[in-house]
Amino acid sequence: MLGWAIVFFIIAIVAAVFGxxxxxxxxxxxxxxxxxxxxxxxxxxxxxxxLRGKAPRA
Structure with a gap:
């Protein structure tokens, strides 16, 4: 989903350039x-x- 945020950001930049x-x-x-x-x-x-309190595995 983070990819969608980047896609919409690029669309916004391109649209802004073209007015x-x-x-x-x-x-x-x-x-x-x-x-x-x-x-x-x-x-x-x-x-x-x-809060779970488990140490990350190394």
Whole structure:
């Protein structure tokens, strides 16, 4: 899914270069939403891993 955020970001950049404001805005919004969703999921995953208390394997 992180790949989708990157794809929408690239679409937003290309659309902005060509002057398609509506498409660029929509793609930027989707990319931002996906990015923050992944940040939240990362934090939840780190907290859950810390609370589980298992040491990582070496």
């Amino acid at each position: 398609f404001g509506g498409i660029a805005g929509a793609a930027t919004g989707i990319a931002q939403f996906l990015f923050f969703l992944f940040v939240v999921l990362l934090v939840i995953s780190l907290i859950a891993g810390a």
